[in-house]
Amino acid sequence: MNQAINQYLHENKENHLKELFEFLAIPSISALPDYSGEVKRAADWTADALRRIGMENVEVYPTKGHPVVYGEWLKAEGKPTVMIYGHYDVQPVDPLELWETPPFEANIRDEKIFARGASDDKGQTFMHIKAIEAILQTTGTLPVNFKFCIEGEEEIGSPNLPAFVEENKELLASDVIVISDTSLLDKGKPAICYGLRGLCGIQIDVKGAVSDLHSGLYGGAVQNPIHALVVIVNSFHNEDGVITVEGFYDDVEAITEDEKKAFAALPTTDEQLLEQLGLKELHGEQGFTTLERLYVRPTLEVNGIYGGFQGEGIKTVIPKEASAKITCRLVPNQNPDVIADLLQKHVQERVPAGVEVNVSLFDKGHPYVTPFNHPAIQAAGRAYEKVYNVPTAYTRGGGSIPIVAAFDQILGLPVVLMGFGLPTENFHAPNEHFHIENFDKGMETLCYYWFELEKSL
Template identity: 65%
Template sequence: MANDLSAYFLTNHERHLNELSEWLSIPSISSLSAHKKDTVKGAEWIVRELKRIGMEKVEVYPTQGHPVVYAERLHAKEKPTVLVYGHYDVQPVDPLHLWESDPFKPAIRDNKIYARGATDDKGQTFMHLKVVEALLKEHGELPVNIKFLIEGEEEIGSINLPEFVEKNQELLFTDVIVISDTGMQEKGQPALCYGLRGLAGLQIDVKGAKGDLHSGQFGGAVQNALHALVHLLDSFRNEDGVIQVERFYDKVKDLEDEEKKVHDSLQFSDKELKKELEVNDLAGEKGFSTLERMWVRPTLEINGMWGGYQGEGLKTVLPNEAHAKITCRLVPDQDPDEIIRLLTAHIEAHTPAGVTVAVTVYDKGAPYVAPYDHPAIQAAGRSYEKIYDVPVQYIRRGGTIPIVAEFDQILKKPVVLMGFGLPGENFHAPNEHFHLENFDYGLRVITDYLQELPKALEKSNDLTQKL
């Protein structure tokens, strides 16, 4: 039944890309206050589109930050309900000079669409809208009940969405949650993600003397804030990449043998990764494979550090301030709040004399692992295999989608991570792009999945909602 929409997608291909380009042109950068109005415009665009394709009860819900967009269409009696989650906010674009084209003027080159948000996550969310549009235009009805929940704060940790979900559980009641905000291992090789690492992020601000000091007059007698920061940051890991924060690993479980076999079956190549990234060697926690370090081991990374004189030439000062941002990727059963407490205690214990340190907490998100033998997830795997004509891979991902664990804990329904991005598509980096081959395949995979899901859940007696 999915094939009968292929002609529709082909006929409307150019129109779809033009519509997507409109959305991608909106600089909805949630982390920058200067783009607050643009972020609202990003929400308004998706509202208009949801109404146009035939969704009902399209609403904008304000939060303490950026608004949440909701829509539904619930006419498929005795069929399951699918909640599609996505986000309309995007990352900042710096460094701008590394972009080959304007990040908010979408450009198509080599069958890829280049723009901020092309793959993360406007492009992938957009596919779900086009599938709903196609089904309604060609069949006049949907094979399932559909709800959309599209937020504007994913890139800043989905700060306000958990409260919205908690307060609106009845509105968001569903049988399955579907998210397209992950990716595949390589071109032509579909993959279903069943696990994500969590996140704990903070900023460290080191303060020394009342102001910058002359390095000749005071050097050797007064603490240099940059030296203090370097000493503090160096205390986080040893030479084997093992994190030295006390009790950091207390809740980290070893990988089960069965899952190790799954990893081995992927035939991951360190050599190919080094080639792709243009590095002469890989690094990380000693005693674990690269996939384990990227997917199932926790990390502590310095994301940025600054302080002192950075202009042309030399300025001989003792900087009185230094700053760093760090994030930890977490694995089950690590708790982000507990990790923040452990990090803060470590910082306090390792602060050198002569400076004071302030800690500001930023993004947090719990890790998530799904039961990948769930019928809803297995049905998605079959849809991938039908359209791509190759066996699907079941993988974890090292990144974080903050709301996924919240969905699991609050709504208590399976989360199906149907991603179509590729590792080299530069999400969060200059020249972000989305392969249009996967855009085309993705439309067909999602269509097939929505049509096959009722049968999969009916067989498992997992359908919980009767309309």
């Protein structure tokens, strides 16, 4: 990569930030129907941004929900083709009163860009657009071919993108997919996430009497739905943190010794985690390190539990119903459909007397892993090291990006998760922000990567 590219990025930084602020000003909240027009506006803005940098055949494709933006540059004959995936939709901003500045009026303070979408994922998607612009403007060509697939429903689970990908396999055919929607390990410490856990979510609804009951008149004679729900929830784990759902671990793959060593070599310690979280001790499945629990072991967590009186003081009722929301993070070989069936069976076999229980299914996503010695991943590691001047860490992500597994299953392509955010940047929370240092270094890293990838694939 020549010095002119870096110089272009430096000289155009203010213009790039101005454009990014325009993008961030669009309240493209995909979860709220009242904002559907703004989501479409963000799609159009993305398409225009691709056209301005020289992408061809740019289209805004409708779906049953929010649109998908596509663009391409296919003039590098005989070279690999990269598909860049990102999303232009954002999370809701509630609670609004906790924002120090308006969420859709980008603001810079402490060398950070504060706005909804700054890190997740408008800022990181925008970096890809500008990195390619820098190469084209300074060299007149690109080292590899590019296709963009930018969607507007990632924050609601990408319900319509798999169908779009299935219907457009030829359009999206590539050699590798690159996604910047993850984080560095820490400030100044680049990391490539080569695997993600999958997801299976359920809701348990427990129903008792036809209405709330006076606990003095009826207590001791009827089953309390909250008590019944607690019995069910408590049955999911034993005292050692092991999930007790029969068959839950049957398909779990053991990790390799190389991966164990790679995790052990990471600078993250239990003491650091305790301090970060304000805890005195950690808890989890016995027999595994903390990073193994976070990266490669499946989980079952209660995300919400409610029923009965929620106000101040006390109200002496036996509630008529109670509910819990459960999500499982899944690891390679676990099938979310199989896990959902196992969870339903486990719950129905443990229904206490005197109540009815219903289990509803919610989000599902398959786990995904690309071997961390894959040439595309190793090339990304070298690009990070060129810019950040430290070794790249190779991690797995504890979270889920369901569309990653869908890309794998439908297109059969390796996925490189090459993010530039930080875990502390409040994505999905008030005061989301993105460090300008990583905005700058991220674009430089991406430029290096495309030249590295040209030599590697």
